[in-house]
Amino acid sequence: MTTLLRPFLERWIRERRSQLEEYRLMLRAFGRDWLAVASLAIILLFVFGAVFAPWLTPYPEQGRGEPNVLEKFLPPSWQHPLGTDNLGRDVLARILFGGRTSLSIGFLVVIIAVAIGTPLGALAGYFGGWLDEAIMRLTDIFLAFPSLLLAIAIAAALGPSFTNAMIAVALTWWPWYTRLVRAQTLSLRERSFVEAARGIGVREGTVILRHILPNVMTPVLVQATMDIGSAILTGAAMSFIGLGAQPPTPDWGEMVNLGRIYFINHPWLATFPGLAIFLVSLSFNLLGDSIRDIADPRTRRAAR
Amino acid sequence: MKVWEYILRRLLLAVLVVFGVSVVTFFIARVVPSDPAALWVGPRPSPDQIAAARVKLGLDRPLYIQYFYYLGNLLRGDLGVSIKTHQPIVQDLRAYLPATLELVLVGMAMAVFIGIPLGVLSAARRNRLLDHFSRLIAVAAVSIPTFWLGLLLQLIFFGQLRWLPIGGRVSIETTLYQPIQTVTGFYLVDTLITRNWPAFWDALTHIILPAFTLATYAIGLTIRMTRSTMVEVLQEKYIVAARAAGLPERTILFRLALKNALVPTLTVLALSFVYSLTGAILVEVIFSWPGLGSYVTSAIINVDFPVIIAVTLIVTVFYVLINLVLDLVQVALDPRVVLK
Amino acid sequence: MKEPLISVRDLRVHFRTYAGVVHALNGVSFDLYPGEILGLVGETGCGKSVTGLALLGLVPPPGEVVGGEIRYRGQNLLSLPPAQWQALRGGKIAMIFQDPAAALNPVFTVGEQMELVIRRHRRMGRDAARRQAAEVLRSVGMPEPERILETYPHELSGGMQQRVMIAMALSCGAEVLVADEPTTALDVTIQAQILDLLVDLKRTRGLSILLITHNLGVVAETCDRVAVLYAGFIVEMGPTGAIFQAVKHPYTQGLLAAIPRPSRRGNPLQAIPGTVPDGLQPPPGCLFHPRCPFAWDRCRQERPALLEVADGHQVACHLYGGEAAR
Numbered sequence: 008m009t010t011l012l013r014p015f016l017e018r019w020i021r022e023r024r025s026q027l028e029e030y031r032l033m034l035r036a037f038g039r040d041w042l043a044v045a046s047l048a049i050i051l052l053f054v055f056g057a058v059f060a061p062w063l064t065p066y067p068e069q070g071r072g073e074p075n076v077l078e079k080f081l082p083p084s085w086q087h088p089l090g091t092d093n094l095g096r097d098v099l100a101r102i103l104f105g106g107r108t109s110l111s112i113g114f115l116v117v118i119i120a121v122a123i124g125t126p127l128g129a130l131a132g133y134f135g136g137w138l139d140e141a142i143m144r145l146t147d148i149f150l151a152f153p154s155l156l157l158a159i160a161i162a163a164a165l166g167p168s169f170t171n172a173m174i175a176v177a178l179t180w181w182p183w184y185t186r187l188v189r190a191q192t193l194s195l196r197e198r199s200f201v202e203a204a205r206g207i208g209v210r211e212g213t214v215i216l217r218h219i220l221p222n223v224m225t226p227v228l229v230q231a232t233m234d235i236g237s238a239i240l241t242g243a244a245m246s247f248i249g250l251g252a253q254p255p256t257p258d259w260g261e262m263v264n265l266g267r268i269y270f271i272n273h274p275w276l277a278t279f280p281g282l283a284i285f286l287v288s289l290s291f292n293l294l295g296d297s298i299r300d301i302a303d304p305r306t307r308r309a310a311r
Numbered sequence: 312m313k314v315w316e317y318i319l320r321r322l323l324l325a326v327l328v329v330f331g332v333s334v335v336t337f338f339i340a341r342v343v344p345s346d347p348a349a350l351w352v353g354p355r356p357s358p359d360q361i362a363a364a365r366v367k368l369g370l371d372r373p374l375y376i377q378y379f380y381y382l383g384n385l386l387r388g389d390l391g392v393s394i395k396t397h398q399p400i401v402q403d404l405r406a407y408l409p410a411t412l413e414l415v416l417v418g419m420a421m422a423v424f425i426g427i428p429l430g431v432l433s434a435a436r437r438n439r440l441l442d443h444f445s446r447l448i449a450v451a452a453v454s455i456p457t458f459w460l461g462l463l464l465q466l467i468f469f470g471q472l473r474w475l476p477i478g479g480r481v482s483i484e485t486t487l488y489q490p491i492q493t494v495t496g497f498y499l500v501d502t503l504i505t506r507n508w509p510a511f512w513d514a515l516t517h518i519i520l521p522a523f524t525l526a527t528y529a530i531g532l533t534i535r536m537t538r539s540t541m542v543e544v545l546q547e548k549y550i551v552a553a554r555a556a557g558l559p560e561r562t563i564l565f566r567l568a569l570k571n572a573l574v575p576t577l578t579v580l581a582l583s584f585v586y587s588l589t590g591a592i593l594v595e596v597i598f599s600w601p602g603l604g605s606y607v608t609s610a611i612i613n614v615d616f617p618v619i620i621a622v623t624l625i626v627t628v629f630y631v632l633i634n635l636v637l638d639l640v641q642v643a644l645d646p647r648v649v650l651k
Numbered sequence: 652m653k654e655p656l657i658s659v660r661d662l663r664v665h666f667r668t669y670a671g672v673v674h675a676l677n678g679v680s681f682d683l684y685p686g687e688i689l690g691l692v693g694e695t696g697c698g699k700s701v702t703g704l705a706l707l708g709l710v711p712p713p714g715e716v717v718g719g720e721i722r723y724r725g726q727n728l729l730s731l732p733p734a735q736w737q738a739l740r741g742g743k744i745a746m747i748f749q750d751p752a753a754a755l756n757p758v759f760t761v762g763e764q765m766e767l768v769i770r771r772h773r774r775m776g777r778d779a780a781r782r783q784a785a786e787v788l789r790s791v792g793m794p795e796p797e798r799i800l801e802t803y804p805h806e807l808s809g810g811m812q813q814r815v816m817i818a819m820a821l822s823c824g825a826e827v828l829v830a831d832e833p834t835t836a837l838d839v840t841i842q843a844q845i846l847d848l849l850v851d852l853k854r855t856r857g858l859s860i861l862l863i864t865h866n867l868g869v870v871a872e873t874c875d876r877v878a879v880l881y882a883g884f885i886v887e888m889g890p891t892g893a894i895f896q897a898v899k900h901p902y903t904q905g906l907l908a909a910i911p912r913p914s915r916r917g918n919p920l921q922a923i924p925g926t927v928p929d930g931l932q933p934p935p936g937c938l939f940h941p942r943c944p945f946a947w948d949r950c951r952q953e954r955p956a957l958l959e960v961a962d963g964h965q966v967a968c969h970l971y972g973g974e975a976a977r
Contacts, residue, residue, distance in 0.1 A: 147324075148331035152627050156589040160623045163611045164339050240456055244593055247458050248608055263459055267597065270462050271470045281459030289454035296450070548753035555707050555748075556768045556819065557741030567767075570758050645758050646803045 043297035046290035057106030070100030072255025090275040105257035112242035119177035124184025132192025146182035154179035233295030409496025411602030417522040422529035430537025452531025461597040478599035529583030540572035655682035662719035673930035690874035745820035749832035751812035755804035762800030772823035810841035889964030
């Protein structure tokens with residue numbers, strides 16, 4: 008048995024090895040890009056802050072939303088490095104806990120959008136014909152909507168909540184992945200290893216799962232990284248107009264909205280959560296740009 | 312392919328998309344968990360009243376019949392009635408749409424006059440100080456939360472410097488002493504036509520901050536797209552040829568090269584135009600701008616679905632129209648487009 | 652002999668790259684006289700195009716002229732203020748390129764592009780510029796110039812596009828035309844027409860042309876004199892007849908032997924062994940010695956100078972002149 012499989016195994020290992028070599032080169036290029044490294048560090052810092060929020064702040068209960076009316080509107084100080092809000096809650100604690108909602112909406116939206124968009128794109132590109140036509144016209148219609156507005160309409164219809172905001176945004180995002188994957192699949196279908204697999208009678212489903220999907224994942228991942236930043240922005244915008252996580256659940260967009268009322272006299276209420284959104288989304292954008300350049304061998308070499 | 316054939320195809324596609332959009336919006340409106348009939352009647356409705364409202368609103372009929380009526384009304388330009396105020400939505404839009412359009416158009420002008428020159432110069436001085444600077448601006452502009460930027464600008468230009476007003480379209484003094492005669496609904500235009508200079512100045516100072524806030528995203532995208540296409544165009548042989556013909560660098564950059572780079576740039580501008588129409592929702596809330604955004608946010612609070620759907624539909628139709636115009640402009644700009 | 656129109660002396664161009672400094676031109680000297688066609692021949696990468704671009708001050712970055720002079724009517728262009736050189740460019744000194752389809756701006760009509768150039772160099776209104784453009788087009792043998800002005804470049808054939816380029820180059824009274832491989836991208840029949848046009852322009856207008864090409868057939872048909880460029884250095888220069896009949900430099904001999912000819916049917920095609928030297932580390936001595944079948948000790952140590960061996964025929968080789976001749 009092993010002897011029979013041997014040539015296939017060897018080829019598989021060879022292919023993996025060249026793939027690994029490719030990844031090694033990408034990693035090295037990444038290490039030299041200080042902007043990308045800094046961006047990743049900022050993102051990891053915020054993720055760390057969100058995950059370990061209860062242990063990082065002396066006021067975890069305030070972070071979760073419990074009011075502390077004796078200490079309203081305190082400006083930044085040693086006790087409260089970013090000040091306190093209208094209910095006396097520590098703004099830093101709120102930002103750490105708010106990262107849990109704001110960051111997860113970014114990741115989850117992209118994950119859902121990829122989960123819907125990728126299979127549809129692969130099906131459309133692989134089978135073509137009426138299925139392709141139907142799926143692509145559907146994406147045309149969804150792309151015809153300005154995404155934020157459609158998300159607002161859907162979220163308003165479903166009722167304001169964290170889950171609904173996430174679903175609403177994801178529903179407006181999947182068509183981009185469908186288009187991307189379809190284009191990739193179309194070109195892959197013509198490649199020899201796919202033709203060979205079909206030629207020896209491998210089932211269609213297996214071809215898609217084994218040969219098409221693994222090969223479209225790199226561009227999808229690059230796109231996804233670049234999209235997380237905008238997803239966080241959109242999520243923050245949704246909760247800013249009251250369609251996201253509902254109080255007392257902390258959320259950066261909601262915190263900016265709350266701080267807006269007191270902004271002129273107590274600017275720290277809105278400034279710091281807004282800065283958090285800005286930093287994270289900026290980092291994802293910079294990281295996405297770098298990853299796109301690094302994933303493309305042409306720009307990787309030119310960047311040296 | 313002939314030019315008219317191309318245009319016809321784009322038109323048909325646009326009609327198809329608008330039809331699909333109407334289906335989607337109708338469907339969204341019908342999955343609302345809250346009962347429109349109950350909202351129509353008002354607080355503490357009796358079951359009889361609700362039943363009557365249901366018949367009046369046509370909610371007792373099958374879904375596809377309801378869609379048929381909805382579509383028929385749409386074609387006659389009837390967008391329905393607000394559940395909350397019982398006002399025809401078209402009438403409301405006539406008041407709110409010009410305010411939003413004015414805001415968006417001024418914002419787009421800023422995107423064009425800031426974004427394109429920065430993108431061009433950035434490409435021309437590649438990897439020099441100006442280039443790094445404008446790339447930094449570009450990425451910051453697309454990463455910054457619009458609503459937060461609006462607040463910061465208010466804090467600086469109103470809170471600290473007192474240079475610009477905090478919000479609204481005009482100040483109370485103007486409404487009292489220099490009332491604006493509505494002609495087009497665009498205050499900047501109306502005050503110009505009626506030579507109402509103090510009001511013009513007042514409207515101008517009011518629009519700067521919200522328009523700039525709104526334009527940031529578009530400025531960022533425009534810089535990026537202009538830069539990257541210009542970098543490619545500047546490596547073309549015809550640029551060397553233009554230099555060899557002794558043409559000045561300004562002409563080469565802003566006339567010969569830019570026209571080649573304009574098609575992708577315009578695509579981005581058109582996209583950001585529509586993005587701005589929705590981004591205006593956030594900006595209008597912050598700057599108390601009486602436009603579509605304020606209209607739709609109050610509709611969200613009141614679960615006033617016909618309004619939400621009508622605004623979605625209107626903005627989407629704008630989107631489709633802009634894309635159509637863009638296709639036509641492309642043909643005009645680059646004679647080779649039709650051939651592709 | 653007449654005064655030269657253009658005279659290049661010891662022109663050096665370097666390209667600063669991450670890998671090091673590439674020596675593209677290592678001291679090129681030649682004269683271009685009024686009403687002559689000087690052929691500049693050599694392999695790809697020998698510095699032909701850079702020489703042409705340098706005459707217009709358009710060496711692309713990271714390249715730069717690091718030494719020498721380029722005189723036009725006695726005036727050193729390299730020390731001229733940029734604005735004055737720009738005025739000469741496209742005015743007195745013009746250039747045409749290898750691929751006319753790429754050298755014409757695709758989104759402007761022929762008329763718009765020509766007008767722009769004409770109005771840059773001559774003070775005239777729109778209509779006058781348009782008439783001028785039509786006139787120049789007619790003078791380069793374009794039928795229906797008025798209609799051509801309204802077309803976009805992609806609507807014209809390759810030969811027509813190159814005629815438009817030539818017309819544009821001549822529209823402001825050019826005295827010198829740098830033609831960088833003007834026929835390489837064209838069909839053979841069209842090639843001949845364009846070359847005839849260039850020869851015709853030389854005769855009727857007294858135009859001086861620097862014809863950059865790798866094709867010795869083109870040189871034989873059109874050029875009055877030839878300069879052979881190797882690794883950024885002129886190795887042989889002289890009247891076309893002398894070069895073809897009394898070839899001196901081993902490199903030129905190799906080039907001539909590499910031309911397929913009906914008379915040599917049956918014999919294998921000759922190729923010059925080896926490759927063009929690395930511009931980063933040029934060999935010491937004669938640049939050609941690693942590939943030269945006749946190289947001797949001196950060739951490996953000392954770079955030969957360009958010396959006159961016959962009337963107007965110069966060669967840079969230790970096999971001729973100097974001690975070797977004695």
